[in-house]
Amino acid sequence: MSDLPEVAHLMRLAVLGISASVIYIYIRRFTGRVAARLLDWTPTSRRERLLMTIIATLLTIVAVFLAVHFYVYSGLDYQPDIYRTGNPKTNQVALTFDDGPSQEFTPFVLDVLREYNAPATFFLVGVHVERCPDIARRIAEEGHEIGNHTYRHVTMPTASNKTLYEEVIKATRVITQVTGEYPKYIRPPRGVYDARFRRLSHVLGQKIVLWTISTRDWRYGTSTQAIVKRAVSQAKGGDIILFHDSGALIRNEGGDRSATVRALPLVIEGLRQKGLEIVPLGELLEEEFGEEFPVVEIPE
Numbered sequence: 143m144s145d146l147p148e149v150a151h152l153m154r155l156a157v158l159g160i161s162a163s164v165i166y167i168y169i170r171r172f173t174g175r176v177a178a179r180l181l182d183w184t185p186t187s188r189r190e191r192l193l194m195t196i197i198a199t200l201l202t203i204v205a206v207f208l209a210v211h212f213y214v215y216s217g218l219d220y221q222p223d224i225y226r227t228g229n230p231k232t233n234q235v236a237l238t239f240d241d242g243p244s245q246e247f248t249p250f251v252l253d254v255l256r257e258y259n260a261p262a263t264f265f266l267v268g269v270h271v272e273r274c275p276d277i278a279r280r281i282a283e284e285g286h287e288i289g290n291h292t293y294r295h296v297t298m299p300t301a302s303n304k305t306l307y308e309e310v311i312k313a314t315r316v317i318t319q320v321t322g323e324y325p326k327y328i329r330p331p332r333g334v335y336d337a338r339f340r341r342l343s344h345v346l347g348q349k350i351v352l353w354t355i356s357t358r359d360w361r362y363g364t365s366t367q368a369i370v371k372r373a374v375s376q377a378k379g380g381d382i383i384l385f386h387d388s389g390a391l392i393r394n395e396g397g398d399r400s401a402t403v404r405a406l407p408l409v410i411e412g413l414r415q416k417g418l419e420i421v422p423l424g425e426l427l428e429e430e431f432g433e434e435f436p437v438v439e440i441p442e
């Protein structure tokens with residue numbers, strides 16, 4: 143690959159940095175005005191100016207977080223290629239597990255799924271598949287669906303073209319070779335994607351699938367009850383529920399998923415008690431589009 147795309151990559155990073163700076167400058171100015179008007183406070187001393195800087199920085203972080211959240215859960219434009227939910231008119235939900243396989247936790251997750259006869263979809267990380275090929279094979283052998291979660295769990299929008307292609311294609315190759323199954327689905331790490339990722343996924347025939355409910359089981363010290371509550375209390379037909387069978391907050395390995403393993407039987411029972419049927423993603427997304435397609439009449 144030529145050097146040119148790498149220049150484009152640097153420019154992309156520069157645009158991101160400049161955007162964040164512009165947001166920061168505007169928030170700082172805005173908070174300054176609000177403070178002056180409502181609180182009758184204009185920072186004059188060095189300490190007060192520092193306080194103002196801290197407030198503006200925190201608000202900028204919140205603003206960026208909300209923007210990313212909206213982008214992940216709703217999208218900024220028409221995106222029929224991205225599956226965020228199944229059909230809400232059915233009573234079906236799907237369970238999905240990211241970041242594995244892990245030697246420590248995935249076998250227990252599989253045991254629970256087998257005991258309850260519940261299908262799931264595993265979005266696998268390429269390097270983890272190489273590290274635990276037996277567990278990856280077991281996932282496929284026990285009838286669960288397989289998705290691509292990139293080779294090293296790299297954030298897609300900030301990756302160079304070369305890295306983005308390598309991550310997606312290398313993971314596809316490893317997953318297919320080890321499990322014997324071509325990944326039908328793909329989920330970008332952290333749920334963030336861009337136009338390059340969407341186009342490449344389309345070319346590879348892998349549907350981009352996000353989620354509607356995050357159990358936030360990646361959080362340090364999260365409890366079994368919290369996971370069960372998040373997964374069950376809000377659940378409704380069409381939901382795609384996100385768990386992790388590996389991964390820490392920043393790194394894609396390590397992390398303690400024992401709470402997830404303990405929560406899983408209670409989640410399955412809770413969902414079934416609510417009259418919801420746990421189905422594979424393939425069934426949940428059958429005849430479903432990311433966003434509704436217009437009816438197009440093609441002239442003969």
Ligand SMILES: [Zn+2]
Binds near residue numbers: 240241291295331389
């Ligand atoms: Zn992940």
